Structures are given as structure tokens and as C-alpha cells.
Amino acid sequence: MAHDLTDAPDLVTLFREHVAARPDAEAVAFLADPSDLAGGLVRWSYARLDREARIRAAWLREHLPPGSRVLLLHPSGLEFVAAFVGCLYAGMIAVPAPLPGGQRHQRKRLAAIAHDAGTGAVLTTATDLAEVREWAAELPDATIPVVAGDLLGAGDPENWRPLPMDRSTTAVLQYTSGSTGDPKGVVLQHDHILVNTAAATSALAFGGRVGGWLPHFHDMGLFTQIVWPLLLGGSTVLMAPAAFVRRPIRWLRMIDAYGVGCSFAPNFAFELCTRRVGDEDLAGLDLSRWHLAGCGSEPINPRALRAFSDKFAAAGFRPEAVTACYGMAETTVYISGHADAPLTTRRVDLDALARGEFTPAVEGRVSREIVACGRPQDAYDVRIVDPETGQELPDGRMGEIWLxxxxxxxxxxxxxxSAAVFDAVTSSGDGGYLRTGDLGVFYDGEVYVHGRLKDLIIVHGRNVYPQDIEHELRAQHPELGRTGVVFAGPGTVPGDDGSAVVVTHEVAGVPDDRLPALAAEIRHTVGREFGISVATVALVKPGTVLRTTSGKIRRSAMRDLFHEGRLASLHQDPR
Incomplete structure (x- = not known):
């Protein structure tokens, strides 16, 4: 009996049914050389991926008991996919994470993940084995085995035997982008993944060939690029994130060359393509088969998505392909978003927004355009809740999103x-909700997400959303770069009562003697448009603003850098 996402007993059973049904079909491919679209692609069939996974699973079963946590430290590529599926086959819990790298912060955070997970073994590649073993030797428990999966090739896949498992079996620990010393591993069972994949792929019309460059250890990369297509019996084409960042056109050429229909990315990727892909690159580019361009993982700028659609219309890209999505690791990955519909936005009054009201803007009033992230699926009960009182709020009122x-x-x-986050109870006694920490509103049946609760700034009793200030500053001051961070003062003003903000923003190509005047203009704009004072303006060079591995701005880390006096500025006023 063939299963589907709704009735499969577990992930392994469903995947191995695809192996049996279409062993020679392409499962996963990796563009090892993005400059050579014809010869740079390495392909694995379902039978090959199954064999590679069984080799790794047999080794894991021999050395670890079921349920052990296995840290997966890989660059993008086929080896990660084999290791991930191998963990599922072996009844292990996969823990995807980035390679150690050379930065102290990154190595410390990875060590904290390894400790928190109680890691039983580390899988990596032959190329990265020395680096990973050097990092592992620094751990308090330096005896954790570190093995290169591609050096286990002599292992016998026939030594693997299926394990009893079901939908309640834990499959993955997905670590969120938290602080160095306090990593949080989201527990995901087979059922969570199957249910979420069913809801997402149905709502998004997800299917056909998939592809992308997102990091495999990030939830959006892991699920949209690897897990979803494999559970559907489809195929996926992968590319390294660095290849995209160096030359964004490579992503689009990959989509064209291999007929990719579904590819996801954060907002900044669409913006980067618009800026750095020249008109001469459009010649011969065909994006007409790209029917799902999912956008999520960070605040969505509607102007950036429209600019992308406008620029690449000449290459056959359809505006309705752009799909704004909302999701998070705690929900597996997907919450809302619908395909094949025009991007929906609302321009709302900023003063009303400061009072928690989602009021359409009128001419002459300061406003902000916000993107809708679709109608929540039936898979979720969604409430907008006052985060202080737990009271459910009506449509049109801003509050915390509970799911x-x-x-x-x-x-x-x-x-x-965990209960405070995962088993929250409303003031009426309705319980079992996840507190997302996201601020949002229901309007005309769609959910609009507007920042994080922890980033909200309260000035003289008014709610100030930092992304609104950042958006307005870039709109009024073209000299500013594309990345800035606003957070609560008091900054460096003696005697400040805290009812002020700090503005940090990247600038490029601005003469030194122009910076003091630009800082003064920034103060004036924030005061005029938002009615609040600015404690400090810090103008910094490009690349200073910190981001997570998925591209999200690390607002809290930037705030800490500033308050600790460690933010290197081109100009800071007051000093």
C-alpha cells in the first residue's frame, strides 16, 4: 500500500516508497561549479541517495543507540542530504548546524549547541574533517567521534535494517538563531514534519522541480529545498550560498537551466538580484517556469519585491509568482502563504499603528505599506493576543500572534x-498556544506580521516599531545604505530618561565632511515623522550590521555592541 503525507506512518516509510517506485529518477543534484551549468551538476538518483543513507545509517546504528543526537556539519551539497536521511534511517535525531568557521563567536555557539544537544557523534565531509576535528578537540567532551560520511564508502548498505518508529519519533533538533550561550533546539517529530509539509505544499501549489541556495542547516533551506521535494517524490537542485552572494545571477541561471519551478529566499536576495544583475544578463534568461518565488525569514519590503518583478518581467517572470510567507522553526517551518495570487499590501497610518490600530492611511498622513502573508491554514488555530493581559484582540488590532x-x-x-512559550493560555482560559513573539494583525482574513515583540520600543506610552523608522529613513535619505538598525536608548545622552532611540545605519560613498549634516537630518526626520527624540546617530561602513546565518538582522547583538562601546562608527553624534 502506497502512502502519502496524510497517512504515512513515518518519514522513512514514505521516502523509501519513492525509492521503490522510481529508483532511477533524480532525487537531488548539486551545482558544484556554478560557472558551468552544463557540466557542473552532480546528480544522485533515489536509489543512490538511499544507498548512501543506508551506509551512514549502518555506521550510526553500530556506534550509537537509537535516539542519539548526531551533529551534521557540512557545506551545502549531497553529503548533507545523505547524512540527514541516514540519521532518519538509523532512528537518530539529526542536528543540522553550520561549520565551525574561524570566528570565535561562531565556534562558541556551535560548542553550545553540541553541549545542549548531548551530541553522540558528528558527521561531516572528508574535505572539512580536519577543521571539524580541530574544533571538536576544544570541547569539554573531546571524545565525541567525528566521522566523514564520504569516507564510509566501503561500508555495506545491506547491514542496515529498518527500525520500528512512528509519527511520535523525534527526527530533528532545529536550533534557532539565539544567543551564543543559550541555544534553543526545537524538537520536531515525524508527525510535525509530515503535517507541516502537507499543509504547506497544498497551500503553495508546491511541486515540480525545486532548487535554491539557502543554507541546509536553516529551517527554510532544510525543508523547502530538501525535505518537501523528497517527501513528494520530486527532485531538487542545490547551490552553495556563497556562490549566490558572489554572483546573484547564478541563482536565476540555475532556475532557468534546470527548469526550477519552486525556489525560496529571504527579502534581501530579491533586492540583491535587482541591484547586481545587469540588464545585459537578462538576454537569454527565461524565468517563465518559476511559478513559486517564496519570500520569508525576514521582514518583507514590498518595494523590493515589486522592483524584482518589474526588472525580471523581461525574462518572463510573472509578478504573481512572488509569494510572501510566514513561518518559524517552532512550527516546523510553514505557517501561512498562498501561491498564484497578486502580492497583497495595505498602507496604514503610522500614528494609528503606534496605538496598536491597523487603520488604512489617508492622504497627507505618514504611512507604511505592509505585506500580507496569506490566510492561515486550517492546520492552525490563530489568535491575536494582548501580550500583557492574554486577552484575544479583534481584527484590526495589533498584538502577539499565538498559534x-x-x-x-x-x-x-x-x-x-517551555510551557510559557508552547502552552500559553488566554485570559479566557483557552490554552495550548505557541507564543510566537511576533507582532501581527488580522485584516480582511489575512495575517500581517510587523516585527518582533522583543524589538518593540515604547516611547511616552506609544508603540514604535523600529522597522518603520528604518524604512522611512531610507525613503527620505537616499545616501543611506540598505541596512540599518534602530533600538531603544538611552544611548549616550547624560540624564536621558530612556524615551529616545538610537539610530545606526550603514553608509557608502558619503564624504566624511557630509556625515555630521546627514546625522542631523536623520534626527530631524525621526522627530518630525515619529515625534520622538534620537539619543545617538551612529553611521557605519557597509557590512557592519550583524546578520544571522539566514540573513536576518541581529538587532539585539547590535544593541549590545553599541551599549558596550564596541560599535565602530564612521561618525557618531553625540560621541
């Missing part, structure tokens, strides 16, 4: 305090 549904994790790995 309840089968694809939501039961909590963070080995955390006793």
Missing part, C-alpha cells in the same frame, strides 16, 4: 521552561 496546531513543536530540547 495552536499539530505541526507545532512540543518545546525546546531539555527545557523545563
Amino acid at each position: 495552536r496546531g499539530r505541526s507545532i513543536s512540543p518545546g525546546y530540547w531539555q527545557r523545563d521552561d
Whole structure:
């Protein structure tokens, strides 16, 4: 009996049914040389991926008991996919994470993940084995075995035997982009992944060939580029993130060359393509088969998506392909977003927004355009809740987004305090909700997400959303770069009562003698448009603003850098 996402007993059973049904069909491919679209692609069939996974699973079963956590430290490519599927086959819990790298912060965070997960083994590649073993030798438990999966080739896949498992079996620990010393591993069971994949792929009309460059250890990259297509029996084409960042046109050429229909990316990727892909690159480019251009993982700028659609219309790209999505690791990945519909936005009054009201803007008033992230699926009960009182709010009122549904994790790995986040109760006694920490509103049946609760700034009793200030500054001051961070003061003004903000922003190509005047103009704009004072303006060089591995701005880390006096500025006023 063939299964589907709704009735499969577990992930392994469903995947191996695809192996049996179409062993020679392409499962996954990696563009090892993005400059050579014809010869640079390495392909694995379902039978080959199954064999590679069984080799790794047999080794894991021989050395570890079922349920052990296996840290996956790989560059983008086929080896990660084999290691991930191998963990599922072996009944292990996969823990995807970035390679150690050379930065102290990154190595410390990875060590914290390894400790928190209680790692039993580390899988990597032969190329990265020395680097990973050097990092592992620094761990308190330096005896954790570190093995290169591609050096296990002599292993016998026939030594693998299926394990008893079901939908309640834990499959993945997905670590969120948290602080160095406090990593949080989201526990995902087979059921969470199957239910979330079913809801997402149905709503997004997800299918056909998939592809992208997102990091495999990030939830959007792991699920949209690897797990979803493999569970559907489809195929996926992968590319390294660095290849995209160096030359964004490579992503688009990959989509064209291999007939990719579904590819996801954060907002900045669409913006980067618009800026750095020249008109001469459009010649011969065909994006007409790209029917799902999913955008999520960070605040979505509607102007950036429209600019992308306008520029690449000449290459056959359809505006309705752009799909704004909302998701998070705690819900597996997907929450809302619908395909084949025009991008929906609302321009709302900023003063009303400061009072928590989602009021359409009128002419002459300061406003902000916000993107809708679709109608939430039936897979979720969604509430907008006052984060202080727990009271449910009506449509049109801004509050914290609370969710309840089968694809939501039961909590963070080995955390006793998960109930406050994963089992929240409204003031009316309705319980079992996930507190997302995201601010949002229902309007005309769609959900609009507007920042993080922890980033909200309250000035003289008014809600100030930092992304609104950042957006307005870039709109009024073209000299500013594309990245800035606004956060709460008091900054460096003696005697400040805290009712002020700090503005940090990247600038490029601005003469030194122009910076003091630009800082003064920034102060004036914030005061005029938002009615609040600015404690400090810090203008910094491009690349200073910190981002997570998925491209999100690390607002809290930037705030800490500033308040600790460690933010290197081209100009800071006051000093």
C-alpha cells in the first residue's frame, strides 16, 4: 500500500516508497561549479541517495543507540542530504548546524549547541574533517567521534535494517538563531514534519522541480529545498550560498537551466538580484517556469519585491509568482502563504499603528505599506493576543500572534521552561498556544506580521516599531545604505530618561565632511515623522550590521555592541 503525507506512518516509510517506485529518477543534484551549468551538476538518483543513507545509517546504528543526537556539519551539497536521511534511517535525531568557521563567536555557539544537544557523534565531509576535528578537540567532551560520511564508502548498505518508529519519533533538533550561550533546539517529530509539509505544499501549489541556495542547516533551506521535494517524490537542485552572494545571477541561471519551478529566499536576495544583475544578463534568461518565488525569514519590503518583478518581467517572470510567507522553526517551518495570487499590501497610518490600530492611511498622513502573508491554514488555530493581559484582540488590532496546531513543536530540547512559550493560555482560559513573539494583525482574513515583540520600543506610552523608522529613513535619505538598525536608548545622552532611540545605519560613498549634516537630518526626520527624540546617530561602513546565518538582522547583538562601546562608527553624534 502506497502512502502519502496524510497517512504515512513515518518519514522513512514514505521516502523509501519513492525509492521503490522510481529508483532511477533524480532525487537531488548539486551545482558544484556554478560557472558551468552544463557540466557542473552532480546528480544522485533515489536509489543512490538511499544507498548512501543506508551506509551512514549502518555506521550510526553500530556506534550509537537509537535516539542519539548526531551533529551534521557540512557545506551545502549531497553529503548533507545523505547524512540527514541516514540519521532518519538509523532512528537518530539529526542536528543540522553550520561549520565551525574561524570566528570565535561562531565556534562558541556551535560548542553550545553540541553541549545542549548531548551530541553522540558528528558527521561531516572528508574535505572539512580536519577543521571539524580541530574544533571538536576544544570541547569539554573531546571524545565525541567525528566521522566523514564520504569516507564510509566501503561500508555495506545491506547491514542496515529498518527500525520500528512512528509519527511520535523525534527526527530533528532545529536550533534557532539565539544567543551564543543559550541555544534553543526545537524538537520536531515525524508527525510535525509530515503535517507541516502537507499543509504547506497544498497551500503553495508546491511541486515540480525545486532548487535554491539557502543554507541546509536553516529551517527554510532544510525543508523547502530538501525535505518537501523528497517527501513528494520530486527532485531538487542545490547551490552553495556563497556562490549566490558572489554572483546573484547564478541563482536565476540555475532556475532557468534546470527548469526550477519552486525556489525560496529571504527579502534581501530579491533586492540583491535587482541591484547586481545587469540588464545585459537578462538576454537569454527565461524565468517563465518559476511559478513559486517564496519570500520569508525576514521582514518583507514590498518595494523590493515589486522592483524584482518589474526588472525580471523581461525574462518572463510573472509578478504573481512572488509569494510572501510566514513561518518559524517552532512550527516546523510553514505557517501561512498562498501561491498564484497578486502580492497583497495595505498602507496604514503610522500614528494609528503606534496605538496598536491597523487603520488604512489617508492622504497627507505618514504611512507604511505592509505585506500580507496569506490566510492561515486550517492546520492552525490563530489568535491575536494582548501580550500583557492574554486577552484575544479583534481584527484590526495589533498584538502577539499565538498559534495552536499539530505541526507545532512540543518545546525546546531539555527545557523545563517551555510551557510559557508552547502552552500559553488566554485570559479566557483557552490554552495550548505557541507564543510566537511576533507582532501581527488580522485584516480582511489575512495575517500581517510587523516585527518582533522583543524589538518593540515604547516611547511616552506609544508603540514604535523600529522597522518603520528604518524604512522611512531610507525613503527620505537616499545616501543611506540598505541596512540599518534602530533600538531603544538611552544611548549616550547624560540624564536621558530612556524615551529616545538610537539610530545606526550603514553608509557608502558619503564624504566624511557630509556625515555630521546627514546625522542631523536623520534626527530631524525621526522627530518630525515619529515625534520622538534620537539619543545617538551612529553611521557605519557597509557590512557592519550583524546578520544571522539566514540573513536576518541581529538587532539585539547590535544593541549590545553599541551599549558596550564596541560599535565602530564612521561618525557618531553625540560621541
